Amino acid sequence: SSPTVVRAEDAPQVVEKSSLEKKYEEAKTKADTAKKDYETAKKKAEDAQKKYDEDQKKTEEKAKKEKEAAKKVDDASLAVQKAYVEYRKVQESRSNYRNRSDYNKKLAEAQVKIDEANKKLTAANNEFKTVRAVVVPEPNALAETKKKAEEAKAEEVVAKKKSDKAAQEVEVAKKEVEAKELEIEKLQDEISTLEQEVATAQHQVDNLKKLLAGVDPDDTEAIEAKLKKGEAELNAKQAELAKKQTGLEKLLDSLDSGGKTQDELSKEAAEAELNKKVESLQNKVADLEKEISNLEILLGGADSEDDTAALQNKLAAKKAELAKKQTELEKLLDSLDPEGKTQDELDKEAAEAELDKKADELQNKVADLEKEISNLEILLGGADPEDDTAALQNKLATTKAELEKTQKELDAALNELGPDGDEEETPAPAPQPEQPAPAPAPKPEQPAPAPKPEKSADQQAEEDYARRSEEEYNRLTQQQPPKAEKPAPAPAPKPEQP
Numbered sequence: 001s002s003p004t005v006v007r008a009e010d011a012p013q014v015v016e017k018s019s020l021e022k023k024y025e026e027a028k029t030k031a032d033t034a035k036k037d038y039e040t041a042k043k044k045a046e047d048a049q050k051k052y053d054e055d056q057k058k059t060e061e062k063a064k065k066e067k068e069a070a071k072k073v074d075d076a077s078l079a080v081q082k083a084y085v086e087y088r089k090v091q092e093s094r095s096n097y098r099n100r101s102d103y104n105k106k107l108a109e110a111q112v113k114i115d116e117a118n119k120k121l122t123a124a125n126n127e128f129k130t131v132r133a134v135v136v137p138e139p140n141a142l143a144e145t146k147k148k149a150e151e152a153k154a155e156e157v158v159a160k161k162k163s164d165k166a167a168q169e170v171e172v173a174k175k176e177v178e179a180k181e182l183e184i185e186k187l188q189d190e191i192s193t194l195e196q197e198v199a200t201a202q203h204q205v206d207n208l209k210k211l212l213a214g215v216d217p218d219d220t221e222a223i224e225a226k227l228k229k230g231e232a233e234l235n236a237k238q239a240e241l242a243k244k245q246t247g248l249e250k251l252l253d254s255l256d257s258g259g260k261t262q263d264e265l266s267k268e269a270a271e272a273e274l275n276k277k278v279e280s281l282q283n284k285v286a287d288l289e290k291e292i293s294n295l296e297i298l299l300g301g302a303d304s305e306d307d308t309a310a311l312q313n314k315l316a317a318k319k320a321e322l323a324k325k326q327t328e329l330e331k332l333l334d335s336l337d338p339e340g341k342t343q344d345e346l347d348k349e350a351a352e353a354e355l356d357k358k359a360d361e362l363q364n365k366v367a368d369l370e371k372e373i374s375n376l377e378i379l380l381g382g383a384d385p386e387d388d389t390a391a392l393q394n395k396l397a398t399t400k401a402e403l404e405k406t407q408k409e410l411d412a413a414l415n416e417l418g419p420d421g422d423e424e425e426t427p428a429p430a431p432q433p434e435q436p437a438p439a440p441a442p443k444p445e446q447p448a449p450a451p452k453p454e455k456s457a458d459q460q461a462e463e464d465y466a467r468r469s470e471e472e473y474n475r476l477t478q479q480q481p482p483k484a485e486k487p488a489p490a491p492a493p494k495p496e497q498p
Helices: 020-091 102-134 140-211 217-254 263-298 305-336 343-380 386-417 457-479
Strands: none
Touching: 020 102, 020 217, 020 263, 140 217, 140 263, 263 305, 343 386
16 A cells, blocks of 8 residues: 655644744843843943942042141141241340341341241141042941942842853753754655655556556566565555654654744733833832932931932932832733733633643644554554564554543533633534545456465455454544544545555
8 A cells, every 4th residue: 555645845844933942032032131131230330339449539539638738737837846946046045146136137037937937837737628628428428339339249240140141041042953953854854865765666666566467477476576575665665754754743743832823922922021021110119219218328317408408309309210110010010911800800711721721732632643543554554574563553552542532631621611711612523525445455366266376465464454444444433523623733644545
């Protein structure tokens, strides 16, 4: 028998993004977000550190200048004292001067030194006052700035770790996608090669059959031997092709998007984006509340009226911004449940959605089992040893039993959903056209009954296969419950009956 094969170019392709591709894109998006968060945290840390460094530098420079100015004051004060000491010495040594004019001259010189020293002292005091008047952050404010810089740096470290981890996840997801794509490509190439081999083998078998039909019955032995060998090779190639196609289908099924429609995927993406905005607003609200708390602390320790007024203005602005963000957040949260449904209603919807999902999974499983049964029947047609035939028959029976069980579960799930459920009422399957019982394979005309030759093993196998196929078809059409229609891939075509 010659099964209808699915060509490689007609095999299911990954039209929508596979789960691995979506995982890769999600990892990439997550990595991009983590990288942006890291860059933001890094800039915040740099700005905080820069502010602290500037404030620290101003404080240190003022302290240095104060020290230098204080030294100048000390030096000038010492010079004044020395000038007075010298002046007093001149006064005390008055008797030593014979000429009064010499004494007066010496006294005047001492007075000049006193005046110059006092002038320098005044300049030093003025310089000290100027330096002292320079405004620098208070120690508690400087400590707060340092604390913020340290916190920002810690946040940067955490963000960097998250960014690095997300980047690694992207690489892992990318390699998984590449590996699966390579595996799919390899399988498709193998299927394409097998299709060519099957076509060649089929052509050879057809030619041998034509040749056999036109030769003298006495000369058929050699041709029949070649035909038997060719059919065995054809069956083996067809069985191998069926295995490869099943493997490809399973591989593609493992990469699907969970059986979700594009609308469902788009809805999930929109909800995820909305949740992301909610999270961002919640973080912003938390940051504003923290800023307001810090401003209130600073306001409590403010000294001058100017500082108090500036802090009050900033505090009022932050409170206004907080109120605005809280309003935005409330509106966004309301949009997540615009109908104002109760928890019971939401729970009911969730249960129905879960039931819908279960029904979809069961429908997909039914389709997969039907495909598997079809492939097993193909393999059974090409099996030679009795052991292989028995094993395939057992597996076929098990798979059919599993199909029947799954179909019952699907019917129960659809009944539970009912006509009022979210799931559309499943229409009854269209009646299948009656198929005539498969005709027995044409047998070569036999001579008179008495010397009837014994049938070849190949002919006997074909007759057995035809009989089993007919019995199985009759059993399935009479006993199998009607299956619900579903937008799942059609089951693989059954082999042509010999």
